Amino acid sequence: MVNKVILVGNVGMDPEVRTLESGAKVARVRLATTERLFDRQANETKEHTEWHTVTLWRGLADVVDKYVRKGSQLYIDGRLRTREWTDKDNQKRYSTEILADDMKLLGRRPEGVQGGVAAPQGYVAQPQGGYSAPASQPYAQPAAQPTPAPAPIAAPAEDPDDLPF
Secondary structure (H helix, E strand, O other), rough: OOOEEEEEEEEOOOOEEEEOOOOOOOEEEEEEEEEEEEEEOOOEEEEEEEEEEEEEEEEHHHHHHHOOOOOOEEEEEEEEEEEEEEOOOOEEEEEEEEEEEEEEEEEEOOOOOOOOOOOOOEEEEEOOEEEEOOOOOOOOOOOOOOOOOOOOOOOOOOOHOOOOO
16 A cells, blocks of 8 residues: 655645654644646636645754744655544534655745855755855866777678587
8 A cells, every 4th residue: 555645845834843742843834836727718727735744753843943934945855644623613623744764955944044145145955954155157068089990890701601500
């Protein structure tokens, strides 16, 4: 059986981060994914935005707490989880969320993150949550080297009638 979800989207509001009595940290993020579909009849592009609740635990929750804010772009790899609960009117309710197994920060570091000023323009997030500067100059491909001509194939020294097939 497979229960796998992969999302790339934008955070819609600052994450909610809590530390439980056990000391485990948990973060909840609202993530928007948008599909662009072309309607041939109307000859226009339409967008459909879906909102997802993503729950991240322990180390991932620490990264969310330090680096993720409204507008951050995230890659989430996880699984669907449906919870049942009773509301204040004693009605059964259900909610489906994504339990994140992996998260990667995409794009630029947002303003106002904990632990210092935002990275300068052009810095990109690394999977470990760090940031690196782009190369100062674009990569130049080395000039093509001439390829030597292949050596001519010598005729077989033996009689073709002596071949084993």
